[in-house]
Amino acid sequence: MCPYGREGSTPFLGTLRVAFSTRVYRQYTPSIYTYFNNLNHTTLSFLKYKLTVMNILVIEDEQTVSAFIKKGLEEQDNHVMQAFDGETGLKLARQYDFDVIILDIIMPKMNGIDVCKNLRSVYKIQTPIIMLTALSTTEDIVLGLENGADDYLAKPFKFKELLARIKALKRRNKPRDNQEEILTIEDLKMNLKSKEVFRNGIKITLTSQEFRLLEYLLQNKNRVLSRIDILENVWEVNFDLGTNIIDVYINYLRKKIEKPFDSKIIETVIGMGYVIKDVK
Numbered sequence: 001m002c003p004y005g006r007e008g009s010t011p012f013l014g015t016l017r018v019a020f021s022t023r024v025y026r027q028y029t030p031s032i033y034t035y036f037n038n039l040n041h042t043t044l045s046f047l048k049y050k051l052t053v054m055n056i057l058v059i060e061d062e063q064t065v066s067a068f069i070k071k072g073l074e075e076q077d078n079h080v081m082q083a084f085d086g087e088t089g090l091k092l093a094r095q096y097d098f099d100v101i102i103l104d105i106i107m108p109k110m111n112g113i114d115v116c117k118n119l120r121s122v123y124k125i126q127t128p129i130i131m132l133t134a135l136s137t138t139e140d141i142v143l144g145l146e147n148g149a150d151d152y153l154a155k156p157f158k159f160k161e162l163l164a165r166i167k168a169l170k171r172r173n174k175p176r177d178n179q180e181e182i183l184t185i186e187d188l189k190m191n192l193k194s195k196e197v198f199r200n201g202i203k204i205t206l207t208s209q210e211f212r213l214l215e216y217l218l219q220n221k222n223r224v225l226s227r228i229d230i231l232e233n234v235w236e237v238n239f240d241l242g243t244n245i246i247d248v249y250i251n252y253l254r255k256k257i258e259k260p261f262d263s264k265i266i267e268t269v270i271g272m273g274y275v276i277k278d279v280k
Helices: 022-027 030-037 041-050 063-075 086-095 112-122 138-146 159-172 208-219 227-235 245-257
Strands: 055-059 079-083 100-104 129-133 151-154 182-185 188-191 196-199 202-204 266-269 273-276
Touching: 055 063, 055 086, 063 079, 063 159, 079 086, 086 100, 086 112, 100 112, 100 159, 112 129, 112 138, 129 138, 129 159, 138 151, 138 245, 151 159, 182 208, 188 208, 208 227, 208 245, 208 273, 227 245, 227 273, 245 266
Parallel strands: 055 079, 055 100, 100 129, 129 151
Antiparallel strands: 182 188, 188 196, 196 202, 266 273
């Protein structure tokens, strides 16, 4: 476990957070190898925390499942922390800075839906969340997504599928090299690098899902996007959930980016979907 929390990193070590693990130092000179071996446990734990591909929190009460996930992720050079109940998981998610949280739904002390809701609504933590659930009905999936989850995976699952979901989340939250860093419409500006949104100079706080929805709309200005388009590209769900989750999130966005201001940005095209249009 990394002994440092959200305020524990240093600028120098922060730059070393690249895609390799502490095993890399073994291929260098014996003197460097000896140096690392002589480090005390706390310092070595901190370096391992900073030199991994991703820092991942697994909140899962079934210890065999948790151990299976941890083993697979560590073999991919990730650093993994475990929690076996919702309350402990929430505490760790608040205390440390993770790249991804893997969250079971049915757990003791606090269920995964409440953990997710607290992280998003109370503590404003936007770390990507993948929910694991044996409850794979459409209603359960929608409930998780509506409470702030970024993706879901039904049990039982293959590890390579979980790994693919994690990598997809990582790509989704990292702007492409050829992608504009600033997206604009009227007096609204979205900074993809800092993950900030402003309208008329006023900062607007969005959840991670609201941010991605607005980003997708802005990247497709003047194009009518159907609900299926949005599900596939924002939620990465390739089937119709049969609910109004898209309309609910469009409404969330409108309350934040339209209601306090003079003009509307998102237009509803009846029977077809939604569009953001450039002002002519």
